[in-house]
Amino acid sequence: MLNWKINSTHESNPSDAAYTEAVQAYQKTIGSPEIGFFNLPKNRELLAESVKVFERFKHKKYFIHVGIGGSALGPEMILKALGNRSGVEFVFVNNIDPDDLHRQLESVNLSEALIYVVSKSGTTAETVAAMSILIGQLEGAGVKEKDFKDYFVFCTDPVKGELRKLSSQWGVATLTIPSNVGGRFSVLTPVGFLPALFSGIDVQDILEGAEDIQRHLSDPKIGAEFFRLAFWLKDLHDKGIRQTVIMPYSSLLKEYSAWFVQLWAESLGKEGKGLTPIPAYGATDQHSQMQLFMEGPADKVLLLIEVENFSKDFSLKNSLSGESFKNLAPFKLSQLMKAEFEGTLMALRENGRHVVHLKMPAVQEEYLGQLILFAECLTVMVGNLLKVDPFNQPGVEAGKKFANAWLKNNQ
Numbered sequence: 001m002l003n004w005k006i007n008s009t010h011e012s013n014p015s016d017a018a019y020t021e022a023v024q025a026y027q028k029t030i031g032s033p034e035i036g037f038f039n040l041p042k043n044r045e046l047l048a049e050s051v052k053v054f055e056r057f058k059h060k061k062y063f064i065h066v067g068i069g070g071s072a073l074g075p076e077m078i079l080k081a082l083g084n085r086s087g088v089e090f091v092f093v094n095n096i097d098p099d100d101l102h103r104q105l106e107s108v109n110l111s112e113a114l115i116y117v118v119s120k121s122g123t124t125a126e127t128v129a130a131m132s133i134l135i136g137q138l139e140g141a142g143v144k145e146k147d148f149k150d151y152f153v154f155c156t157d158p159v160k161g162e163l164r165k166l167s168s169q170w171g172v173a174t175l176t177i178p179s180n181v182g183g184r185f186s187v188l189t190p191v192g193f194l195p196a197l198f199s200g201i202d203v204q205d206i207l208e209g210a211e212d213i214q215r216h217l218s219d220p221k222i223g224a225e226f227f228r229l230a231f232w233l234k235d236l237h238d239k240g241i242r243q244t245v246i247m248p249y250s251s252l253l254k255e256y257s258a259w260f261v262q263l264w265a266e267s268l269g270k271e272g273k274g275l276t277p278i279p280a281y282g283a284t285d286q287h288s289q290m291q292l293f294m295e296g297p298a299d300k301v302l303l304l305i306e307v308e309n310f311s312k313d314f315s316l317k318n319s320l321s322g323e324s325f326k327n328l329a330p331f332k333l334s335q336l337m338k339a340e341f342e343g344t345l346m347a348l349r350e351n352g353r354h355v356v357h358l359k360m361p362a363v364q365e366e367y368l369g370q371l372i373l374f375a376e377c378l379t380v381m382v383g384n385l386l387k388v389d390p391f392n393q394p395g396v397e398a399g400k401k402f403a404n405a406w407l408k409n410n411q
């Protein structure tokens, strides 16, 4: 099971009354019918729907995932962490850079591709733009509208939005993002399931892992460590320590950092409050951002993730006489990673930095499920303590309005 420990000189001691009140408010949030993410691990119907669609299209050679923000970061994180174990080639169209899209589409044979368009709202400009381009390319290759159902699968809100409308008009298989699950909390829905199934990942195990940790993230006694962590982060926020470095010691979890950044920033950064996330990964960032984390402004909390077991390893045995080679010869590569992790942890502690040491037994389905639910619940608990709504994003909406106005004025 995932576990975590605070390494810091700061101690948080909320009164019993404050603790009880905050835990109850959080339990109310995660139990509310309007908030669906917490119960997703138990919902196997969404997986069953996704498996049906996978069975129908599993002959496809390319999987083009079209989506942005919460509709892309989660699936990319799962695939990078657990690996593509099938022969299917994946393309993530998650931006509107024309040069990049050209390059991406050059590597794809559209006649053998499944295009998975993911958008909760069904109206996001970047996603609609990419979809329009792909429709144009299919039409250019002679594909008729009546045959779009053989190329597209949609994933969207159960009732609302353009994709829902098109889905019935074209007869396109359409998976559901429950209406009470917002984009950045949607990775454990068909948003993440379908690409995971195409890459041979065991989705059931991800869900079981997430289910295993649920009680630790909701029960005031079993989850005391979790609630303490949220209070501690809130205390530090109030003292001006408002930057959160998320740093797994694993290349496979690099996209986890990217996913966490969206969750943490978009959920907590509002009304003048928030914790700025900084993505990093070890050991690579020890040769980059670590100098700043160690000796720069003391305004950061570091969430360091240690992977306890790697599934493969290398011996560093060698017969070279140079000091640096000789020193490493008795060890394995994973032991060097461990040494660097421990060394950094101790140095940060000595420098009085605030660290959370998360231990992940291995980068495997069940533990990734735990790491996902852990981050989502922590975001909500901290959001509640900061008294911000972790589920909205008014600041993003404001930018969209101006962009739409620009489009209208420049027609």
Ligand code: PA5
Pocket (backbone or CB within 6 Å): 068, 069, 070, 071, 118, 119, 120, 121, 122, 123, 124, 127, 182, 183, 184, 185, 266, 393
């Ligand atoms: O978390 C969110 O709600 C957003 O980041 C969305 O995921 C993002 O804006 C994409 O929206 P949609 O899925 O509606 O296309």
